[in-house]
Amino acid sequence: MILRRLARPMLASIFIYGGVNALRQAEGHAEVAKPLLDKTAGRQQLPEAVPTDPVTLVRADAVVKIVAGTAFAFGKLPRLSALALLGSLVPTTAAAHPFWEAKDPGERQQQLTHFLKNAGLAGGLLIAAADTEGKPSLGWRARRAAKKASEKVAKASEKVSGN
Structure with a gap:
């Protein structure tokens, strides 16, 4: 359907762009992610094979966004790629837009706007993940x-x- 052929690349574009940007500036993105990682570090026991270094995690997240975003844009495994993008979006949103911690009202409003934008993207991804394209x-x-x-x-x- 033409709607899916137009909508998927439009929805995927922000993830592909964000992934490329994160690869280019991994250290800067890692600094943003570090406070969230520090808060959650002691709460979970991860296998040793799972990286905990913020830069490595940012790069892995970037690769997920680029690969899943590209697959989604081209309609390849769209439900699976939408779920992968959603899985990437949740920690990114929590790390990058903690509006609840902002003291300045202007900063809080800006972070809330970005948080809600990401919530809207999550809604679109949930719809895409459930879309069977008319098939059972x-x-x-x-x-x-x-x-x-x-x-x-x-x-x-x-x-x-x-x-």
């Missing part, structure tokens, strides 16, 4: 397949017991 959902297909299999088993058992 996986849940519906699984229930239908189970019902058909059950009917076949019932018919087969009738034949066996009737003979």
Whole structure:
């Protein structure tokens, strides 16, 4: 549908741009993310293979945004890529736009505006993640397949017991 072909690249563009920008300025983005990482560091036990360095995390997040954003823009695995973008958006929003911590009313308003913009993007991604493009959902297909299999088993058992 033409709507999806237009809307997906439009929605993806901010993520691709943000990912490229984060790769170019990883250290600056890491400084923004560091306070959130410091707050959550002691709360969770992560495997040693998971990086905790802010610069590495910013770069990994940037790659997710670029790859998932590009895939989403081109309609490749759109539901999965929308979920990946949503997973990237939540910590980015919490780290970059903590309006609740701002003391200055002007700064608070600016951060709240960006926070709400990201909430709107999250809403768009949620809709995209649920969009089956008019096809039945996986849940519906699984229930239908189970019902058909059950009917076949019932018919087969009738034949066996009737003979």
